[in-house]
Amino acid sequence: MAYFRPEHRSLLVKSSVLAEGIVSKEMRWSGQNVYDVTTLAESPSYEVQEGVFAQLLLLEPRDARKAPIYRICLHDTEIFDFIRRNREVDLASLFTFIMTHELLHIHRFATGKADFYGENREDEEEYVDMLTRLFLAKNPITGLKNVLTLLDKVEAAPLYNFTKFVDRWRNLDAYL
Secondary structure (H helix, E strand, C coil), X not given: CCCCCHHHHHHHHHHHHHHHHHHHHHHCCCCCCCEEEEEHHXXXXXXXXXXXXXXXXXXXXXXXXXXXXXXXXXXXXXXXXXXXXXXXXXXXXXXXXXXXXXXXXXXXXXXXCCCCCCCCHHHHHHHHHHHHHHHHHHCCCCCHHHHHHHHHHHCCCCCCCEEEEECCCCEEEEEC
C-alpha cells in the first residue's frame, strides 16, 4: 500500500491550483473555501469507496447558517496502482484530471445544477466527465493526452458526437 509523500503532496497542490484555475475560468466560479482535500491514509475506513481515484463527500456544518464543505478524498493506492501500470502517465497530469473532474462536481452541487443526493449519479458522472475533457482540451496541459488516451481504453468517453451543452446562459459547442 503506497501513500502520498511530501513531494507528491506538493505536486497535488500545484495540480489543484491549475485545476481550480481552469474550472474558475470556464465556469466563472471560485471554489475557494468550498472544499478540502484528504487522502486515503487520512480517511476513516467507512468512507472508502473501492475502485475510484477519488470520491466526494459532503460535510454538513452543525450551524445551519454556514455553507457545507465538500471533501475530495484521493485514493492514494488506486492512483499509484494506475501510475505503476501505465508508466507513460505522469502524476501531475493525472492529478490535474482528477481535481478538474472533482471541482466540476463541486461547482455543480454548490450552485444547484446537480443534486448531491440525486438518483442519476451515472448521468452526473457522464456529464462531468464530458465537461472535464472539454475544458482540459480547451486548456491543454503537457502529458494530459496520455491520461485521456489510457482512460479511454479503460472506459470510453461518454459521447462521441456533436452535442450542445446548455449551462445557464451559456452554450458550449463541442465535438467529443
